Amino acid sequence: MKTIKILRWTARILGGLILVLVLLFFFGEGLPELSTLTAHESRLLFSMLLMLIGTAFAFKWELVGSLLIIFGYILFAFFNQKLLPGPVLPIFLFTGILFLITAVKTKKMEV
Numbered sequence: 001m002k003t004i005k006i007l008r009w010t011a012r013i014l015g016g017l018i019l020v021l022v023l024l025f026f027f028g029e030g031l032p033e034l035s036t037l038t039a040h041e042s043r044l045l046f047s048m049l050l051m052l053i054g055t056a057f058a059f060k061w062e063l064v065g066s067l068l069i070i071f072g073y074i075l076f077a078f079f080n081q082k083l084l085p086g087p088v089l090p091i092f093l094f095t096g097i098l099f100l101i102t103a104v105k106t107k108k109m110e111v
Contacts (some may be wrong), residue, residue: 004105008062011098014091015055022052028107040079047075050094064102069096 037045050072058065073093 001109002104004109007105008102011095012059014095014098015058018055018091018095019052043079044076046073047079050075051096052083055092055095058099061095062106064094064098066099068105070094070100 032041034042050088052072053070054065054068054070056065057068069092073096074090076089087104
């Protein structure tokens with residue numbers, strides 16, 4: 001039980017830091033002009049939004065949020081043709097996996 005709490009709070013802290021960092025970036029730089037994005041950039045933005053929405057959802061619904069984060073990361077990696085796109089984005093995947101572990105372990109403990 002203690003391990004689950006540690007994993008859950010690690011995921012929440014990482015997720016919260018990601019959300020704050022992205023919000024600061026968007027407030028500082030502004031949203032991109034959607035009409036000027038290429039199809040490739042639109043796909044990358046969509047997958048990034050999936051990861052961000054999943055991160056926000058994971059605070060309330062860990063399983064749904066974690067699956068959105070992981071699916072968004074897989075889409076981003078597929079569209080970007082790199083398994084680990086940059087040094088920051090793998091933190092999304094790590095956070096999603098932590099949320100998934102805590103969701104599964106919590107369900108097993110309830111049964």
